[in-house]
Amino acid sequence: MGKSQYPNEPNLKAVNGAASLYYNGTGDTVNQQMKKSDVPVKPPQVQEAFEETPLLIAIVTYIGYGLLVLFGYLRELRTYYGLEKAHQSNESSRNESFVPLYQSFESFYTRNMYRRIRDCWNRPICSVPGATLTLVDRRSDDFGWTFENTGTTTEALNLGSYNYLGFAENHGPCATAAQNAIRESGIGVASTRLEAGSSKLQSDCEELLAEFLKVESTITFGMGFATNALNMPLLGGKGTLLISDALNHASLVLGARLASATIKVFKHNNMEDLEKILCNSIINGQPKSHRPWKKIIIIVEGVYSMEGSIVKLPEIIALKKKYKAYLYLDEAHSIGALGSSGRGVVEYYGCDPQDVDVLMGTFTKSFGAAGGYLAGTKKFISYIRNYSHTSAYASAVSAPVLQQIYSSLSIIMGRDGTQDGRKRIAQLASNARYFRQKLKENGFIIYGNDDSPVVPLLLFMPAKTAAFGREMLKRGVATVVVGFPATPIIESRARFCISAAHTPEMIDQALDTIIEVGELLKIRYSSIPYKASTASPSLE
Incomplete structure (x- = not known):
């Protein structure tokens, strides 16, 4: 393997032999199951959802970003001539012999577009990130550089935290x-x-x-x-x-x-x-x-x-x-x-x-x-x-x-002597599959695997990306919206994180809100008719 720059480095030992087979839902591999029964066990139905961006939507998205860049440069020009206040962080009293810490061109997108799309994130949580959460309402007049608390809070259903098994609790x-x-x-x-x-x-x-x-x-x-x-x-x-x-x-x-x-x-x-x-x-x-x-x-x-x-x-x-x-x-x-x-x-x-x-x-x-x-x-x-x-x-x-x-x-x-852990794991799986199925049935483009607790909903256009997060929060549902450069430029999305702490009523409330906002913003882009599986997941 050759000498390493670090002393006593162990060689990562690869294991020879055939790869293990698929999970069958019992915790045993197929090989172990075959010892118990001569009946073959099927691998899991691993389905990855991916639908190409509709051509018209892609064109409109590129035009939208082009207009944002154009107006961004116009605002930069107004700022340069003192016609508009610069909404950015500036170095003060810097010796001109030093290299600038902030490069104007590199932060152009952040100043003029990214911070405006992300404004729906700038609300601190003042509670546990559980199935519901409390957000501090803040106001910013300079696109997220400084904030002023309004003295009010917002209670919202939480679809943005990685609290998969619901352990983010204060009790x-x-x-x-x-x-x-x-x-x-x-x-x-x-x-x-x-x-x-x-x-x-x-x-x-x-x-x-x-x-x-x-x-x-x-x-x-x-x-x-x-x-x-x-x-x-x-x-x-x-x-x-x-x-x-x-x-x-x-x-x-x-x-x-x-x-x-x-x-x-x-x-x-x-x-x-x-x-x-x-x-x-x-x-x-x-x-x-x-x-x-x-x-x-x-x-x-x-x-x-x-x-x-x-x-x-x-x-x-x-x-x-x-x-x-x-x-x-x-x-x-x-x-x-x-x-x-x-x-x-x-x-x-x-x-x-x-x-x-x-x-x-x-x-x-x-x-x-x-x-x-x-x-x-x-x-x-x-x-x-x-x-x-x-x-x-x-x-x-x-x-x-x-x-x-x-x-x-x-x-x-299960070391606590209860089945609480197993119940949480099963509830998470049920919530994730049900949530995904209902979104697909209602015409949204959804990425990912049917068993994944991470559920991306494609929004595409920058204006609709920002609007989706704001409209959802108005209706009491906190979501995370993500755009370029965290995603490809024509694949901006909302990312929902499902939790075992979400009750069936909460899941249905979230779905009703998403459908309402989806109709308002016209973001039901899917052109593929959804076919429910024979074993449709249910939260009943």
């Missing part, structure tokens, strides 16, 4: 345990993990997490983004090839760029393109020298947070074994949210966790806490523990956060 067993942890251990550690910040509670969390994931060892960190961005450089040095999905999260992109490795990108969830890149990379070797790669690492996510799609894990495992590559799987949005017992996309397909060389996830979604983790072999985790910048320089995770993780994980695993 109940998790909240009580976190309060007790504060009394016993305080609110902060005031040290790094490698100095005086390592605690028994953190070790207990990691042991329980390893048992939950069915791996040898895990390590936890205080920030999910940093878990990817600051640990990936440990995996790849010179002579390493990182093959990344085109729609991977920014933390994965940043981590790959920080590594001294070569990066190649394959089309989203496209196995043919991935295999082509793998094959060509092995044949041609490293650039210039054409020597064999020391390591090839495939980087994917379980559930893609902007598309709502689910990774084709069995096929990727088969490819990584065929070409002797390694696999890095980010389960930030899938852990807790997929699988019959919440073990994520690995369990969803019935795959063997040992077939994934690096399992990554976060506690900010399904667990209602903060931070992230890496999981794998003991040797690999020991190496990360000793050489990771997040262990060496970042403060260790605080006691209340660890207790929230431990308590919610215990409930998911």
Whole structure:
């Protein structure tokens, strides 16, 4: 594998053999089921919804952005000649010999368009991000640079938080345990993990997490983004090839760029393109020298947070074994949210966790806490523990956060002696499928997998993107709208995050509101007649 820039670096050991088969809804793989019965078990009906942008809508969207750019430059011209106040952050008393901190051209889009579309986000939450939430009403006269509180609040149904299993609560067993942890251990550690910040509670969390994931060892960190961005450089040095999905999260992109490795990108969830890149990379070797790669690492996510799609894990495992590559799987949005017992996309397909060389996830979604983790072999985790910048320089995770993780994980695993965890997982799956089906039946273009709790609704035009968020909030439903550059320029959308905390009445209320606003804004763009499955999901 060649020498690494880091001492004692373990080689990520690929597991030989055929890829595990699909998840059948019982928690067992097909191979295990075949031992119990001679009747074959069908793989899950994994359906990815994707409808091309209608040509007329695409043209109108481009025209809309063109007009925004034109009027943006006109406003910039008025500002330059003092006819209009500059609604932007400016450097004061800067020595002219220094390079400007803010580049006017680079921030043009942000100043004139992005901040106007995002104005519906600038309302702080003053409650728990549960099934409902309370928003502080604020007013801005300079497009989001400064704010003035109006002294009022808005109660709204929450369709924007990653509270998949409903653990973001200020009451109940998790909240009580976190309060007790504060009394016993305080609110902060005031040290790094490698100095005086390592605690028994953190070790207990990691042991329980390893048992939950069915791996040898895990390590936890205080920030999910940093878990990817600051640990990936440990995996790849010179002579390493990182093959990344085109729609991977920014933390994965940043981590790959920080590594001294070569990066190649394959089309989203496209196995043919991935295999082509793998094959060509092995044949041609490293650039210039054409020597064999020391390591090839495939980087994917379980559930893609902007598309709502689910990774084709069995096929990727088969490819990584065929070409002797390694696999890095980010389960930030899938852990807790997929699988019959919440073990994520690995369990969803019935795959063997040992077939994934690096399992990554976060506690900010399904667990209602903060931070992230890496999981794998003991040797690999020991190496990360000793050489990771997040262990060496970042403060260790605080006691209340660890207790929230431990308590919610215990409930998911049934360690509390109840079926609450299983009920939450089942309710989330039922809510997500029902919500998606009803939106499709009403003519909206919806992206993603039928089982994904992330539900993108395509809006396309910049004006309608902003209007959708405002009109929804007027009717008591808080949503997140996303536009360029976070999405392709003609694929602006609303992104709904479904939770187990949503009751059937809440789901129906949200659907009625979306349909009403959809009719108002004329955003029912789908031209494909929806055909309900024979087993239509129901919340009854």
